[in-house]
Amino acid sequence: MILEGTHTRSIARTADGQGIRILDQRHLPWEIRWVELRDLDAAAVAIREMWTRGAPMIGATAAYGLAMALAVDASDAGLDAAYGTLVETRPTAINLRWALDQVRAAVQPLPEGERAAAAFARADAICDEDAELCRAIGEHGLALLRDLHAKNPDRPLNILTHCNAGWLATVDYGTATAPIYLAHDAGIPVHVWVDETRPRNQGALLTAFELRNHGVPHTVIADNAGGLLMMQGQVDAVIVGTDRVTANGDVCNKIGTYLKALAAHDNGVPFYVALPYTTFDPATASGADIPIEARSAEEVMRLTGPDETGRIATIRVTDSPALNPAFDVTPARLVTGYITERGVLATI
Numbered sequence: 001m002i003l004e005g006t007h008t009r010s011i012a013r014t015a016d017g018q019g020i021r022i023l024d025q026r027h028l029p030w031e032i033r034w035v036e037l038r039d040l041d042a043a044a045v046a047i048r049e050m051w052t053r054g055a056p057m058i059g060a061t062a063a064y065g066l067a068m069a070l071a072v073d074a075s076d077a078g079l080d081a082a083y084g085t086l087v088e089t090r091p092t093a094i095n096l097r098w099a100l101d102q103v104r105a106a107v108q109p110l111p112e113g114e115r116a117a118a119a120f121a122r123a124d125a126i127c128d129e130d131a132e133l134c135r136a137i138g139e140h141g142l143a144l145l146r147d148l149h150a151k152n153p154d155r156p157l158n159i160l161t162h163c164n165a166g167w168l169a170t171v172d173y174g175t176a177t178a179p180i181y182l183a184h185d186a187g188i189p190v191h192v193w194v195d196e197t198r199p200r201n202q203g204a205l206l207t208a209f210e211l212r213n214h215g216v217p218h219t220v221i222a223d224n225a226g227g228l229l230m231m232q233g234q235v236d237a238v239i240v241g242t243d244r245v246t247a248n249g250d251v252c253n254k255i256g257t258y259l260k261a262l263a264a265h266d267n268g269v270p271f272y273v274a275l276p277y278t279t280f281d282p283a284t285a286s287g288a289d290i291p292i293e294a295r296s297a298e299e300v301m302r303l304t305g306p307d308e309t310g311r312i313a314t315i316r317v318t319d320s321p322a323l324n325p326a327f328d329v330t331p332a333r334l335v336t337g338y339i340t341e342r343g344v345l346a347t348i
């Protein structure tokens with residue numbers, strides 16, 4: 001990832017190795033604020049309150065959270081309690097459970113005195129692997145984008161994306177954004193339509209911030225605009241990330257993804273889902289079985305950002321009751337392909 005011109009990662013151990021450093025995404029893009037998390041509670045709060053977010057990233061943060069907990073109490077009871085706390089922080093993205101399972105399996109056979117170090121090592125490996133998985137997703141997606149661009153070589157390739165499935169949501173590259181970054185770096189003229197992604201505006205705030213930092217041309221659009229742009233032939237492909245893909249290929253992702261998939265289907269626009277194997281959940285039969293996170297209605301009713309003077313202000317959007325389901329499910333039949341580290345698959 002490129003942040004203010006420097007290549008870095010969105011999560012790393014602190015200098016003393018005992019904690020982690022993450023970007024506090026609540027303040028982006030207005031302020032770049034790195035925060036240190038040094039214990040289980042801090043990691044749990046950061047995930048639950050969305051200081052950090054995105055399926056692979058919450059998995060990585062949780063893995064370190066478990067390691068930090070084991071540094072305090074490495075008993076079986078301590079392990080179970082910390083696992084239980086972390087797995088409850090957000091219910092939908094399967095990467096969270098996957099990462100916790102990985103760390104637990106690595107430390108369970110060990111004596112208590114060795115568990116924390118082993119957990120930190122496993123969390124480091126999860127991060128290294130995630131960066132590599134996303135890079136591989138990027139390579140396969142790049143080939144796809146090259147082919148798409150060859151169909152209309154005289155104009156930019158227009159990609160629409162929803163929410164933030166970029167490097168803020170992973171350790172590096174992102175999932176949906178990896179092909180875009182690699183295509184841009186390879187000289188393919190790519191332009192991104194960025195859904196604002198109400199209610200938390202991860203597109204307008206985070207994806208646009210990432211693309212700006214990487215120098216990728218982009219335009220933020222209201223969530224409702226994508227259908228018209230597709231109808232007008234202004235979208236060559238949709239690429240989204242996902243929080244969980246079930247055994248039958250259903251795709252759970254940020255609320256509003258399903259509507260984009262419907263519009264893409266109706267307009268013959270290819271709809272791709274980018275994911276590493278850590279987001280595939282073969283144990284869950286279909287999207288109907290995924291727990292959909294219900295977040296606070298306040299997120300729908302309020303907007304926060306700088307006013308004309310730069311002062312951060314919160315304004316009301318409505319005072320009526322609001323509902324805030326955080327994710328929806330796109331049926332497998334609407335998915336053109338899954339861009340994975342192993343290649344672009346027609347079915348999962």
Ligand code: MRU
Pocket residue numbers: 053054055056093162163164165166169170174175176202240241242243253254326
């Ligand atoms: O609620 P969020 O912001 O954590 O939701 C994030 C998404 O829905 C992403 O698209 C998904 O996690 C994929 S991240 C590579």
